Amino acid sequence: MKRSHSFLLFLIIVLIAPIAAHAQLWSGVISPNRAIDWTQAGLPGYALPDSAWTQCGSTIAAYSGTANAINNALSACGTNQYVSLGAGTFTLSTCIQFPTNTVGHLVLRGQGSTSTQLNFTALSCQGFIVATSSDSSFAEQGGSPHWVQVTSGYSKGSTRLILSSKSTVVVGSILVLNQCDTGFTGGGLSAACNGTANDNGGYFHCQAPWSATNVGCAVATEGGVNSWRNGSSEMEGVAVTAINAGGCGATCVTLSKPIEQPDWGSDTQAVIIQPLPQVGVENLALDGAALANGVGIYFFNTYHSWVSGVRISNVAARSVHLFGDWGDLVKDSYFFGNPTGYGDNTGIRAVGGANNLIQNNICHQTHLCYLGADAQPEQGDVFAYNFSTNQTNGSTANAIGSAQLHGAGANFQLYEGNAMFSTQEDGDHGAELSQTKFRNFIWGWTSCANGQCGAGNTASTGIDQSAIRIFYGSRYGNIVGNVLGTSGRSLNYKTFGTFDNGSIYILGAGQNVGGFNEPADPLVSTTTLLWGNYDTVTSAVRWCGNSSDTGWSTTCSSTAEVATGAPTYPNSVPTLGDTGAGQGALPNSFYLASRPAWFGSLPWPGIGPDVSSGNIGQCAGTPDTAGKYNGVAATNSSQCAGSALNTAWGSHVNANPAMACYFSLGGLPDGTGNILAFDPRTCYGLATPSTLSSAPQAPTDLVVVVN
DSSP states (O other): OHHHHHHHHHHHHHHHHHHHOSOOTTTTTSOGGGOOOGGGSSSGGGSOSOTTOEEOSSOBOOOEEOSHHHHHHHHTOOSSEEEEBOSEEEEESSOEEOOOBSOOOEEEEOSOTTTEEEEESOOOSSSSEEEEBSOOOOTTOOSTTTEEEEEEOOSTTOOEEEESOOTTOOTTOEEEEEEOOTTEEOOSTTOOOEEOOBOOSSSOOOOSBOOBTTBOOBOGGGTOOOOTTTTOOEEEEEEEEEESGGGOOTTEEEESSOOOOTTOOTTOEEEEEOOEESEEEESOEEEOTTOSSOEEEEEESEESOEEESOEEEOOSSEEEEEESOBSOEEESOEEEOOTTSSTTOEEEEEESOBOOEEESOEEESOSEEEEEOSSSOOBSOEEESOEEEOOOOTTTTBOOOSEEEOSTTOBSOEEESOEESOEEEOOSSOOOBOOEEESOEEOOOOOOTTSTTOTTOOTTTSBOOEEEEEETTOOSOEEESOEEOOTTTOOEEEEOOTTOTTEEEEEEEOOEETTEEOOOOHHHHHHSEEESEEETTTTEEEOOSSTTSTTTTTTSTTOOOSOTTOSSSOOOOOSBSOGGGTOBOOOSOSSOSSOOGGGTTSOSSOBSTTOOSOOOEEEOSOTTOTTOOTTOEESSGGGSTTOOEEEOGGGOBOOOHHHHHHHHTTOOTTSOSOOOOOOHHHHHOSSOGGGOOSSOOOOOSOOOOOO
């Protein structure tokens, strides 16, 4: 019977495999070494696996006191079960803690984000709701049994690795690959890397502080990062699905997905982690207004876990913190922040993990919406179809950006379909590589009309008023099919200065901090692919590959913006997008194979150069006029406080579902105002938050058992 069951699982995998064995969705646009298979991000099928799970115990009625009753209920559950919280307000003086183990398959579920309210009056854990693996290993640790040498199989696209020993690796383990940065060499298993961070003039893995010309990359006063082995920031996480499959060897492991990074070598090592699989928090609201600090939901070393249908408000530090998480999903949620409290107040922070999916969320006054690789690596996340508004720190007018990468080893992130203020790849803790931005609406300017920038501040006195800002060393990016800037406020097309307010692109900015004069990096511009973007400075879509492209001599001034001459991983002139020159259309998505259900009747794709009937316009009038929303994006004139709604952004922008939801709940165009009564069932028109999926659920956690 055991053999029959194992053979059945094997057949299922064989049947599923051809589905994934197709040309990448970005084929014809991005060259293979500059992108990854983003369909691997998040949960398989993007659907929650718990629709048929059973309730554990009775529904817990609302009460005031410690969280012991909830924690005891969670501890009493078996696998594939959920604890139900009733309607009403819970006032809790301690944190909710999932059982600390590597079993998982457990959910905490409320009755809805407008029905079940959790108010926390004390912070007793890393967060108000906490799920952590009993294996506390993490990438910075060295020595047996946490590390193992990878001897072969690390080429891009490989689905098997050969290890020097099996050590503590079991089916379900996460292997976190790393190797020494550019200019460094390995000193043996788990030992520090030795060398100097010399810029190779190309694909530059770097976390070392800037010290002299062509040495280092990070802001010296912040000290770079000291994660992994010292001198090692490159990373990638893979799950082990089988050992010795087909007799490949006792130390041969089969991986959950192909190797993504294109430049692993003989120095490749791996940290071994036993994660907590499939835990979830669903359908409730959480508030931390009683405290001056705190994290809303904290996941550590989780795998294929999720946060869905939640509303988190007034949490001073981070609404959701993913630390060392692998293939997790945060979706259909609303985060209302406290931007004048914690400096980097964030909707979702993801560090030390890989392939997480942050999809269809609203960030309202959170300062940052997504913060990746905050002084630690983070690989291959997808940040998609989110809406982010009012990203200012009210005390300083410092608008850092809706989506920011803040550390070395943040490679191959995809930003798709978002409506947001700006993105930033900073140089504080090192260089980020191969970022892709596709079909986003990034307006690059923040109104200061209604107090969101602090007393006496205006957009001209604040900083970071740009759409896309990329610092020294963050090269080989792909910026495709976006709509960028704000008419009348975005004044420059492409600049190099760190704080060049009013620019569409700041590409390759250096920094002058603490007396260290890091120069601008021209390789950021020459290695980055720009293709099919509309910007409000040019007021046109730019297909700037070669003389056969539309607008080559007029729009492009006969100047190429495709990285055909990049020294390490060049990109050919794309063969898709420029339909005026006879090419096929751009793909609808780089990670979704078909229209997602949660789009409802909204156009899909809703943003891009091939969209001509967008519903987003610009409130008319002089910007920064108190009591008005002049210059800001809106969907109809009734939102403009008496001003007209002008056609804008070339009619290339429709509201994505999160933006449409925000306005339907009475959200103001500039992001000011109070918390909204968010419920995804109302916004997205589907039965329950747990059914908000974009594809049929695929089988999860399948393994091949080899006898």
